Amino acid sequence: MNITFNVNGKNETVDVAPDTPLLWVLRDTLGMTGTKFGCGKALCGACTVHLNGMAIRSCQTQIGSVAGQKITTIEGLKMNAVQKAWIALDVPQCGYCQPGQMMSASALLAANRNPSDADIDAAMSGNICRCGTYPRIRAAIKHAAKNA
Amino acid sequence: MEEIKNQSRRDFVKASAAVAGGLAIGFHLPGKMAQADGGGGYAMPNAWVKIGSDNQITLMVARSEMGQGVATSMPMLIAEELEVDFSKVKVEFAPPAEVYINSLLGGQLTGGSTSVRDAWEKLRKAGASARMMLVSAAAAEWGVDASQVKAENGSLIGPGGKRMNYGMAAPKAAQMEVPKDVPLKPVSAFKVVGNVKQKRIDTPMKVKGDPIFGIDARVPGMMYAAVAMSPYIGGKLKSYDDSRAKNMPGVKAVVQYSRGVAVVADSYWQAKKAKDLLRVEWDQGPNAGLNMQKIWAGIQQAAKQPGATFRESGNVEEAMPKAAKTVTTTYTLPFLSHSPMEPMNTTAQVSADKAIIITPTQFQQLIPHVVAGATGLKPEQVEVRTTYLGGGFGRRVEVDYAIDAAEISKAAGGVPVKMVWSREDDMTHDSYRPAGMYTLSAGLDANGMITGMRFHSTSPSISARLFPSVVKDGIDPFAVEGIDNFPYAVPNLKFTYQMHDTGVTVGYWRAVSHNLNAVALECFIDECAAAAGKDPIDYRLAMIDMAPSKHAWSGLSAGVAVGPRIKNALQMVKEKSGWGKPLGKGKGRGVAVMEGYNTVIAMVAEVTVSPNYDVSVDRVVSVVDAGPLVHPDQALAQMESCINFGQSACMWGEITVNENTVEQNNFDSYRVARINEAPKQLEFHWIKPADNQPPGGLGEPATAVIQPAIANAIAAATGKRAKMLPLTPENLRAS
Numbered sequence: 001m002n003i004t005f006n007v008n009g010k011n012e013t014v015d016v017a018p019d020t021p022l023l024w025v026l027r028d029t030l031g032m033t034g035t036k037f038g039c040g041k042a043l044c045g046a047c048t049v050h051l052n053g054m055a056i057r058s059c060q061t062q063i064g065s066v067a068g069q070k071i072t073t074i075e076g077l078k079m080n081a082v083q084k085a086w087i088a089l090d091v092p093q094c095g096y097c098q099p100g101q102m103m104s105a106s107a108l109l110a111a112n113r114n115p116s117d118a119d120i121d122a123a124m125s126g127n128i129c130r131c132g133t134y135p136r137i138r139a140a141i142k143h144a145a146k147n148a
Numbered sequence: 149m150e151e152i153k154n155q156s157r158r159d160f161v162k163a164s165a166a167v168a169g170g171l172a173i174g175f176h177l178p179g180k181m182a183q184a185d186g187g188g189g190y191a192m193p194n195a196w197v198k199i200g201s202d203n204q205i206t207l208m209v210a211r212s213e214m215g216q217g218v219a220t221s222m223p224m225l226i227a228e229e230l231e232v233d234f235s236k237v238k239v240e241f242a243p244p245a246e247v248y249i250n251s252l253l254g255g256q257l258t259g260g261s262t263s264v265r266d267a268w269e270k271l272r273k274a275g276a277s278a279r280m281m282l283v284s285a286a287a288a289e290w291g292v293d294a295s296q297v298k299a300e301n302g303s304l305i306g307p308g309g310k311r312m313n314y315g316m317a318a319p320k321a322a323q324m325e326v327p328k329d330v331p332l333k334p335v336s337a338f339k340v341v342g343n344v345k346q347k348r349i350d351t352p353m354k355v356k357g358d359p360i361f362g363i364d365a366r367v368p369g370m371m372y373a374a375v376a377m378s379p380y381i382g383g384k385l386k387s388y389d390d391s392r393a394k395n396m397p398g399v400k401a402v403v404q405y406s407r408g409v410a411v412v413a414d415s416y417w418q419a420k421k422a423k424d425l426l427r428v429e430w431d432q433g434p435n436a437g438l439n440m441q442k443i444w445a446g447i448q449q450a451a452k453q454p455g456a457t458f459r460e461s462g463n464v465e466e467a468m469p470k471a472a473k474t475v476t477t478t479y480t481l482p483f484l485s486h487s488p489m490e491p492m493n494t495t496a497q498v499s500a501d502k503a504i505i506i507t508p509t510q511f512q513q514l515i516p517h518v519v520a521g522a523t524g525l526k527p528e529q530v531e532v533r534t535t536y537l538g539g540g541f542g543r544r545v546e547v548d549y550a551i552d553a554a555e556i557s558k559a560a561g562g563v564p565v566k567m568v569w570s571r572e573d574d575m576t577h578d579s580y581r582p583a584g585m586y587t588l589s590a591g592l593d594a595n596g597m598i599t600g601m602r603f604h605s606t607s608p609s610i611s612a613r614l615f616p617s618v619v620k621d622g623i624d625p626f627a628v629e630g631i632d633n634f635p636y637a638v639p640n641l642k643f644t645y646q647m648h649d650t651g652v653t654v655g656y657w658r659a660v661s662h663n664l665n666a667v668a669l670e671c672f673i674d675e676c677a678a679a680a681g682k683d684p685i686d687y688r689l690a691m692i693d694m695a696p697s698k699h700a701w702s703g704l705s706a707g708v709a710v711g712p713r714i715k716n717a718l719q720m721v722k723e724k725s726g727w728g729k730p731l732g733k734g735k736g737r738g739v740a741v742m743e744g745y746n747t748v749i750a751m752v753a754e755v756t757v758s759p760n761y762d763v764s765v766d767r768v769v770s771v772v773d774a775g776p777l778v779h780p781d782q783a784l785a786q787m788e789s790c791i792n793f794g795q796s797a798c799m800w801g802e803i804t805v806n807e808n809t810v811e812q813n814n815f816d817s818y819r820v821a822r823i824n825e826a827p828k829q830l831e832f833h834w835i836k837p838a839d840n841q842p843p844g845g846l847g848e849p850a851t852a853v854i855q856p857a858i859a860n861a862i863a864a865a866t867g868k869r870a871k872m873l874p875l876t877p878e879n880l881r882a883s
Contacts, residue, residue, distance in 0.1 A: 016415070017397065024417040028372065033364035034357020036538070038489050039571040043815040046489055074357035083355040090347055090781060093789060094215030095354035096361060096489040096538030121824035128815060130489050130539050131215045132792025134826035136785075 003067045007032070008076030018064025023047045025063045026073060034074035034099045038128070045127030048100035049073045055107035055123075074099035082106045085144035093131035101127045105141050114145055191318035193278040194326070195247040196226055196271065198240070203302060203315030205230070206238045210248035211267075212258040212510045213241070213350065214488075214540035215789070216847045217782035220349045224778055225267050228340045229275030229332065231299040232314070239349055241534045244513040252704065256513035259545055259656060260704050261745035261845020264778050268843050272341075273330045280327045285320035286312055335776060344780045350536075362508030362535045363568060365495040371400055373556050373567040374419035376426050377408040377577055380808040381652055382433040385409065389427040396422035403559035406522070407548075410556040416568055435651040438808040443650045444480070447585050451606040455644035456622030458701050459632055462640030467600030471591025475679045479588075479668045480872045483803035484581035484657055485818055490538020491574040494553035497564035498523050503530045503554055504564075508537040510544040518547050519554045541793070542656035545614075546579050572813040579655025580803050582608045582627075586668035591640075596680020597691065600640035603631055607664060608654045609647045622647055625703045630662035630852060631669055632701040633743055635714050637693040652805060658793055662744045662852035667798070667873070670740040670856035675869060684739050684860065685722045689715060704845070706746040714741055716835060717750035717771045724833050725752035725769040734758065735766070738860025740853045745845030748773040748835075753827075753857035757865045761877035765795060765827040765858060773835035774844040780834075783846050787832055790850030795827065796820040798855035800874050 004013045007030065014029045026032045026049070035058055038046030042057035049058045050072035077083055082105045085091075092098045101124070108115055108123035115123070120141055129137070190200045198206040207223035207230075219239050227234045242248045244256050251270070252262040279299045286304035287294040289312070298305045302314050314321075340346070353359050378384065388409050390402040398418030403410050409426055413419035468474065495506040496519075503519050512534045516527035537544055553567040569577070584607030591600040609624035618625055625632075628645050657663065677687035696709035718741055721727070727737065734757050741750040754767040768791055777783040800819035804811045812818035855873075862880065863869045870883045 017417075020415075020417045024415060027364075028415040028417070031366065033360075033366075036361075036489070037363065037491065037568070039814055041571070041814055041816070044489065044571075077356075079356075086355045087347075087351050090351050090785070092215075092348070092351055092354040093217070093785060094213075094489070094537060094539045095350065095359060098354055099357040102355065125822045125824045128489065128820060128822060130487065130541070130793070130796075130820065132789040132821070132826070133785075134792065134821070134823040135788055135830055137823060 003063050005063070005066050005068060006070045008072055014063065016063060018062060020063045021059050022049065022061040022063050022066055022071065023058040026058065032073055032075055036096055036099060038097065044097070045104060046097050046100040048103040048127065050103060050107055053107065053110060055104045074103060077102065077106060080106060081144040081148040082109060082140070085140040085147065088143060089136050089140045091133050091136040091140050093133055097127060097129045101129065101137055105137070105144070108141065109144060109148060113148070115141060191322040193281045193318065193321045194274055195245065196274040197230060197278040199314050199318035201315050203313045204238060205232045205236065205302065205314065206240050208242040209239050210242040210256060211263045212512070212534055212537050212540065212544070214258065214510065214537035214544070216263070216786060217348055217779055218258070218263050220346070221264055221779040221782065222267055222271060223349070224340050224346065225271035226275035228338055229272045230279050232302045234340050244516060244532055249513070255511065257545065258510040258540070259542060261847040261849065262704065264843050265746065265845055269332070272332050276330045276332060277327055278321070280330065281321040281324040282314055282317045284324045285317040289317070289320065341778050342776065342780065346779055346781065348782060359536045361490050361538045362495070362506065363490055363493045363538070365506040365535060365566060367495060367497065367506070367564045370495065370564045370566055371412045371414065371560070372416040372419045373410045373412050373553070373565045374416065374423040375408055375410045375552070375567060375569065375573060376423055376428050377573060378430045379576065380430055380432045380435065381438060381805065381810070382435045383430045383808070384433055386429040386431045388429070392425040393422040396425065401560045402426070403556060405552060405555035405559055407552055410567065412556065412560045412563070412565055420570070432808050435808045438651050439806045440804050443583065443652070443805060446650060447583070447606050447648055450646050450648035451585050451587065451604065453646045455604055455606070455646035457642060457644050458623050458628045459634065459643040459699060460641060462600070464600045464602055464640040464642040467640035468589070468591040471599060472594045473592040473679060474589060475592065475676050476587070476589035477672055477675055477871060479586045479671065481584050481586065481664050481667065482801065482873060483583045483652060484797055484801045485575050485578045485803050485812065486541045486543035486657055487575060487578070487818060487820065488539025488541055488543055491569045491571055492543070492549040493566065493568045494550045495564060495566040496550070496553035496557040497562065498525070498554050498558040499562045501525070501529060504533070505530060505550050505554060506533045506535060507550045508535050508544060509547065509550065510537070510540050511547055514547050515550050518551050522551045522555050523558050541658045542660070543578060545656050571815070575813050575818060576810040579653045581657035581663065582610065582654040583650065584664050586664065588668060588672040590672070590676050592676065592680055596682055598636065598638045598676055601638050603643040603669070604646065605665065606646040606648050608649050608652070610654050610656055610660070612647065613653070623701065625701050626656065626660050628701050629660060629665065629703050629705065630742065630744055631665035632699050632703070633705045633707060633710070634669070635693055635710060635741070635743060636673070636688070636691040637695070638691070659744065659848035659851040662742065662849065663794070663797065663855065666742045666744065666852045667855045670742065671859050674738070674860045674863065685718055685727055688739070688741060689718055704745050706743055706844070710743040710748060713748040713773050714743060714750070717741060717748050717773050720833060720835070721750040721752050721769060721771040724771065724831065727752060734865055736861045736863070736865025738857045738862070738864055740856035740860060742849060742853050744849040744852060746775070746842065747844030747846060747849050749850050749853045751850070751853045751857045753854065753861045755858060755861040755865055757862055761880040763799060763858070763862060763875060767829040767831070768827045768854065768857070769831045770850065771833045771835065774846050775837045775841040776843050777834070778843065784832055786846040787850050788830060790848065791830065791854045792821055792826060794851035794854035795858065797851065798858055798873055798875055800876065802874050
């Protein structure tokens with residue numbers, strides 16, 4: 001079944017079952033592998049993308065439900081203030097969870113220019129990092145807020 | 149070294165004997181040596197340095213990049229002596245080859261916090277040797293003596309304004325004789341190594357989502373595989389019905405392989421949906437009905453055995469009855485899962501005469517052998533490409549998932565297949581950190597000092613499965629690390645280890661048995677300090693063994709003369725942490741110290757414990773003596789990383805088994821730290837290295853130090869000493 005949606009400003013039409021998670025359409029059908037698979041149950045945040053600017057878990061979002069909607073992935077961030085802050089503080093270690101972390105952080109900063117520690121906790125606690133980059137993620141969000 | 153001849157899944161490695169100074173695993177590698185001349189527009193003066201005719205310098209990285217920063221630190225060591233602009237070099241992951249073997253482990257293997265330790269001299273020499281060959285090539289070209297040619301910033305400068313870049317000299321340099329005597333510059337002259345401003349090479353790529361992890365691999369014609377593996381530990385496939393699965397859209401094949409049934413389809417989601425429709429029957433195998441009650445009963449029974457003695461001095465049997473006071477404790481520590489964020493996966497293409505294996509692995513050297521064993525090919529017909537690793541933590545020392553993908557590709561007729569495990573597959577088919585029981589008893593004299601001590605551990609051996617030849621006389625060196633180097637001066641000691649297989653597959657988990665032995669020890673020392681009525685830091689300081697002793701099983705630790713370093717670190721952490729200053733109600737401080745991987749870490753944790761026993765970690769102060777740092781900012785990142793990993797383990801980590809099935813299968817049932825739970829404040833103090841002090845490892849040791857520091861802080865805050873990890877409210881309340 002053909003489904004059309006907008007990814008990073010470009011319309012894409014894919015022929016997949018409508019119950020296919022957005023995650024796998026991005027990764028397998030469109031070859032955009034920046035969005036990661038971590039848990040398949042919206043528990044870890046590795047698959048976070050934006051749906052009309054809101055952070056969502058693409059592993060739990062059926063492609064059929066985003067027809068005609070705007071999706072932004074890590075490939076579409078275009079070196080924003082969050083990515084620059086991530087570079088300035090050398091946040092990533094293995095880097096696997098970081099696209100999801102940066103998508104969550106970008107959505108947070110779009111809604112809240114000056115997040116408190118509690119705001120950061122609330123927005124970022126759905127994203128697991130096993131390497132333990134949390135101190136740098138927190139500092140980088142503050143750095144991005146200051147420099148945006 | 150012996151060649152690996154027989155590969156079975158449970159014991160696929162015939163390892164050589166351990167050699168002095170390291171735990172040599174020792175493989176003979178039949179594959180090609182690195183080429184001296186790569187052809188194709190570049191030349192290689194040696195296996196580490198590739199120089200393009202366009203003067204592009206590419207440095208080979210022979211360790212797996214799993215977050216610890218080897219893709220930056222290893223090339224930094226080469227570049228220091230090669231005299232190139234480090235900001236312009238590229239890096240490439242090396243294929244398996246003899247030249248890339250890690251001397252401390254005896255295999256091309258990333259683990260044991262050995263990458264920098266092994267590379268420290270070796271890679272600087274590789275850089276210097278390549279530079280000398282480039283200099284010789286330019287000198288020959290110009291007809292001058294090598295002493296008249298200077299290497300600087302990727303260029304060779306000769307007398308009278310003569311100049312050529314490395315790219316021009318490289319083809320000739322690759323033909324030059326390899327210098328035998330390769331002098332190195334002194335530490336004081338370093339420009340690249342130790343640069344506090346150095347950034348990671350891979351960060352710009354990683355913030356764009358560009359790097360290729362195993363799961364991102366794509367090859368032409370690639371199919372996707374989802375798998376059904378036995379939910380039972382050691383279970384076997386009995387039968388399966390694929391009548392519904394094979395008719396699902398996109399499904400190309402349903403195949404049986406050693407571990408179960410795989411559905412191969414055009415996309416992962418199609419494969420996964422069809423896999424869910426398989427009806428599979430399993431034979432529970434030899435562990436039928438296994439559960440924690442049986443596992444702990446087995447461990448308790450085994451613990452009654454005397455075990456193998458790995459350290460003994462004086463006469464503990466005579467000393468103990470004379471003690472003024474005796475402290476005895478048994479700690480039990482649970483199985484843990486590695487759970488890196490990238491689930492296990494491999495892309496494999498196995499045809500009649502060749503296999504290509506694209507995989508996130510810590511042990512690329514083993515893969516040709518095991519894939520050959522599984523497919524009937526020869527090891528030299530197996531090409532391994534190492535990708536970025538989405539975390540490793542020891543899980544990817546195992547090669548099970550590479551074998552699986554190879555078998556599936558072969559069974560599916562040789563099509564390239566990307567096999568991706570679900571999180572559930574990953575968590576229930578891990579090689580778990582061993583569970584164990586640790587009984588410690590100490591005899592204290594009238595002053596409270598320890599005059600005799602017994603340590604008896606009962607736990608499974610990891611090496612008995614993976615590297616059986618390193619196990620000797622009932623002792624697995626990886627089971628006694630973190631206690632064999634017991635740092636206190638106690639005249640009468642007897643330390644024993646009882647190996648006991650529980651049926652659960654166990655594997656190397658970040659810091660391995662330091663996370664068992666040193667955790668038990670440093671909690672116990674606090675218990676002794678409490679029994680003696682002494683301050684925990686002063687008590688430790690008074691007992692440090694200052695003799696330059698070396699112990700039989702020192703393995704990857706310094707093994708010798710760490711007393712003064714431990715004393716120094718403890719004194720500094722006492723001062724820096726504000727030890728002794730009053731804290732509020734429900735708060736406490738705990739200390740722990742350890743030498744592991746030739747790094748000494750002393751740590752003080754501050755916690756707040758609520759009346760319901762919910763624990764928050766407020767502040768952690770670490771003093772680190774790791775010798776010279778190659779990449780200081782990422783040395784710091786490894787400390788941050790270990791603290792997070794150890795915190796997750798000791799506060800929530802627990803894998804349990806019921807009905808021969810692992811009960812935790814995702815991050816809802818296996819809890820790990822999230823950003824709101826991370827310590828609020830982390831402070832690090834680095835001890836200035838002594839002259840000629842070699843680097844210590846940093847990828848692992850702090851995981852074992854943060855755990856007793858937190859447990860000791862909770863005890864200080866509440867008076868509750870948990871004898872069982874994790875430090876959950878339930879376990880704390882019960883203690």
